[in-house]
Amino acid sequence: xxxxTSQIQANFIVVIHPGSKSLRMxxxxxxxxxxxxxxxxxxxxxPGQRRYEDQCLSREGLNAADSNEQRQNGLKMVDQVIWSKKxxxxxxxxxxxxxxxxxxxxxxxxxxxxxPEYLVGEEALYVNPADCYSIHWPVCRxxxxxxxxxxxxxxxxxxxxxxxxxxxxxxxxxIPLKDLKYYRCILLIPDICNRQHVKExxxxxxxxxxxxxxxxxxxxxxxxxGSGLSSACVMDVGDLKTSVxxxxxxxxxxxxxxxxxxxxxxxxQCFFWLMQRAGFPFRECQLGNKLECILLQQLKExxxxxxxxxxxxxxHEFRTCFPDSPVLLYQLRLGDEKLQxxxxxxxxxAFGIVGQKMTSLLHRSQGDAEDAHDEHFLxxxxxxxxxxQLSTSSKATTDRKLFPKPAGFEGEPNMCDPSEKGNLxxxxxxxxxxxxxxxxxxxxxxxxSALLSRKTAMTxxxxxxxxxxxxxxxxxxxxxxxxxxxxxxxxxxVVGGGLLFDGAQxxxxxxxxxxxxxxxxxxxxxxNVITRQKDMDPRVIAxxxxxxxxxxxxxxxxxxxxxxxxxxxxxxxxxGPPLSGDVFVTWI
Numbered sequence: 001x002x003x004x005t006s007q008i009q010a011n012f013i014v015v016i017h018p019g020s021k022s023l024r025m026x027x028x029x030x031x032x033x034x035x036x037x038x039x040x041x042x043x044x045x046x047p048g049q050r051r052y053e054d055q056c057l058s059r060e061g062l063n064a065a066d067s068n069e070q071r072q073n074g075l076k077m078v079d080q081v082i083w084s085k086k087x088x089x090x091x092x093x094x095x096x097x098x099x100x101x102x103x104x105x106x107x108x109x110x111x112x113x114x115x116p117e118y119l120v121g122e123e124a125l126y127v128n129p130a131d132c133y134s135i136h137w138p139v140c141r142x143x144x145x146x147x148x149x150x151x152x153x154x155x156x157x158x159x160x161x162x163x164x165x166x167x168x169x170x171x172x173x174x175i176p177l178k179d180l181k182y183y184r185c186i187l188l189i190p191d192i193c194n195r196q197h198v199k200e201x202x203x204x205x206x207x208x209x210x211x212x213x214x215x216x217x218x219x220x221x222x223x224x225x226g227s228g229l230s231s232a233c234v235m236d237v238g239d240l241k242t243s244v245x246x247x248x249x250x251x252x253x254x255x256x257x258x259x260x261x262x263x264x265x266x267x268x269q270c271f272f273w274l275m276q277r278a279g280f281p282f283r284e285c286q287l288g289n290k291l292e293c294i295l296l297q298q299l300k301e302x303x304x305x306x307x308x309x310x311x312x313x314x315x316h317e318f319r320t321c322f323p324d325s326p327v328l329l330y331q332l333r334l335g336d337e338k339l340q341x342x343x344x345x346x347x348x349x350a351f352g353i354v355g356q357k358m359t360s361l362l363h364r365s366q367g368d369a370e371d372a373h374d375e376h377f378l379x380x381x382x383x384x385x386x387x388x389q390l391s392t393s394s395k396a397t398t399d400r401k402l403f404p405k406p407a408g409f410e411g412e413p414n415m416c417d418p419s420e421k422g423n424l425x426x427x428x429x430x431x432x433x434x435x436x437x438x439x440x441x442x443x444x445x446x447x448x449s450a451l452l453s454r455k456t457a458m459t460x461x462x463x464x465x466x467x468x469x470x471x472x473x474x475x476x477x478x479x480x481x482x483x484x485x486x487x488x489x490x491x492x493x494v495v496g497g498g499l500l501f502d503g504a505q506x507x508x509x510x511x512x513x514x515x516x517x518x519x520x521x522x523x524x525x526x527x528n529v530i531t532r533q534k535d536m537d538p539r540v541i542a543x544x545x546x547x548x549x550x551x552x553x554x555x556x557x558x559x560x561x562x563x564x565x566x567x568x569x570x571x572x573x574x575x576g577p578p579l580s581g582d583v584f585v586t587w588i
Contacts, residue, residue: 014173014211015546016165017188017219020139020240020263024543025168028186028550033543034172036121040160041133042151043117052134052150056293057269064354071273074349078340081347085308093311096335100313101278109323120167125290126323135290136160141241141261142190144197154200162204169209180210184559186546187216191245191257192362199570206562213559217549218252219542220245223495226545227533231484232491233476235468236542237345237498238263242468244475246488255478259360260471264300264498266351268293271300271341273352278337281330282320291322303338306503310339342501346511348465358465468499469511482523489516489524494531497539505531 010028017024018038026033086092109128110119119127127133136151138144138160145157169175185205189198205211220234224247231248240263246256269287285292299318316332344350476488509529532538549555
């Protein structure tokens with residue numbers, strides 16, 4: 001397929017960065033993107049229809065029988081670390097127990113007199129719960145929010161995304177949908193993602209919304225572009241997930257990618273639990289109320305910190321300002337709760353989440369029925385070539401030695417045929433060792449045993465809840481060479497809005513420095529943790545990198561055009577040059 005190589009005007013390229021809570025969108029020439037809550041409410045189609053609402057903070061695993069015990073155990077570890085580290089004056093902090101802590105608004109509900117079918121963004125957040133609307137957040141932890149409730153199907157989630165993005169394009173960017181045939185789009189996706197979901201979103205952008213072309217790229221690599229760095233270990237702390245990945249010269253190392261199933265919202269619910277334990281005066285507050293969740297997030301952002309030097313009891317005030325309710329002023333006394341809540345990011349047991357998968361690694365693609373040349377086909381082809389070479393070599397050797405031909409080389413199926421072992425290798429990311437299982441005989445049994453052991457180890461590892469510092473160390477340790485590891489330890493880039501606590505940079509730097517292997521302490525001159533590169537808001541750095549990507553000359557060869565997609569589907573993504581560090585087909 002012949003691709004257009006003419007320079008594309010950046011003003012006609014839209015950069016989209018979807019998150020679990022917020023959508024960031026703008027032209028590549030904009031200084032900053034527009035940011036809107038990625039939420040939608042839909043009017044009920046039938047009278048008496050049951051109301052449904054996706055929860056903001058509440059999540060599965062919080063109300064298990066062992067949740068409170070796990071919280072207490074996690075909190076003990078947090079308190080031990082707080083006490084063990086002295087303040088800058090050399091004096092130990094004085095712990096403050098929960099028992100010690102105990103001794104004017106113009107908000108209005110969204111106007112719905114015209115009974116709209118749906119409302120998006122801020123308007124959706126202020127819909128009266130008594131009205132007949134259901135609330136949906138279509139993205140959750142980097143994936144489409146698929147669940148068993150109303151609006152939880154793949155089709156419904158895609159329809160919600162299409163409505164939200166189309167609304168943002170028309171109302172906020174003032175781009176009529178009929179003019180999108182002149183526009184192109186850069187879509188940022190997580191490093192570990194559901195490839196089927198990405199394929200459906202690309203199809204939505206090109207076929208349903210109507211962009212003329214699209215480029216899909218990883219958030220971590222775009223964060224590097226936006227920060228102006230060449231190599232770093234990138235940690236993206238979002239609202240519902242935290243991802244870690246090592247990026248070197250624009251290439252994301254596959255083995256270093258991992259995703260943690262907690263983020264800023266989990267800190268908020270942990271802070272709420274700690275405040276309740278300390279006698280939170282707003283006793284009517286519930287995690288199921290979206291406006292009260294917004295209040296809790298504001299309290300977390302205002303009060304929480306990671307400074308060891310702030311010690312003792314402190315008095316605070318806050319106001320509740322809800323529609324159709326008087327403004328109420330509350331007084332609150334807090335001690336270590338303001339430090340304990342953000343420290344739960346380093347001791348996730350304090351979140352009290354039981355029975356949930358908390359860590360995800362990059363697994364092998366499940367393949368795509370529409371793509372006859374996916375990586376399973378390439379793996380099988382490579383394996384058959386290896387078998388032919390092995391058979392030819394063995395035959396020549398036995399002929400020279402006048403030995404009879406060994407069984408298994410006369411067209412008989414190999415003991416480790418990929419069709420038989422595909423279910424195993426499909427789940428594992430084996431890198432260059434992909435075809436080593438296709439050697440036959442005892443070697444196949446031995447390699448199969450190794451693969452099973454590796455899969456078991458991965459399952460056990462994914463069952464653990466790693467703290468942020470341990471996740472960074474694991475990601476860096478997964479890099480191939482010591483030189484790459486040295487680069488990663490020398491530069492740790494933190495993006496996203498989940499670690500915007502005062503003192504976070506120094507705290508994370510101290511944790512990594514103390515836990516890094518002794519062999520690297522001599523090689524690494526300084527562990528540099530960057531939380532605000534060039535004084536930019538870390539929440540928009542990845543989006544800014546997408547805007548930079550749109551202006552690069554090399555990007556002109558990466559566009560997937562609408563006609564190509566309609567004709568060839570996912571196969572057209574491998575007809576051109578590969579995207580930096582990853583071929584597009586490995587994602588979708």
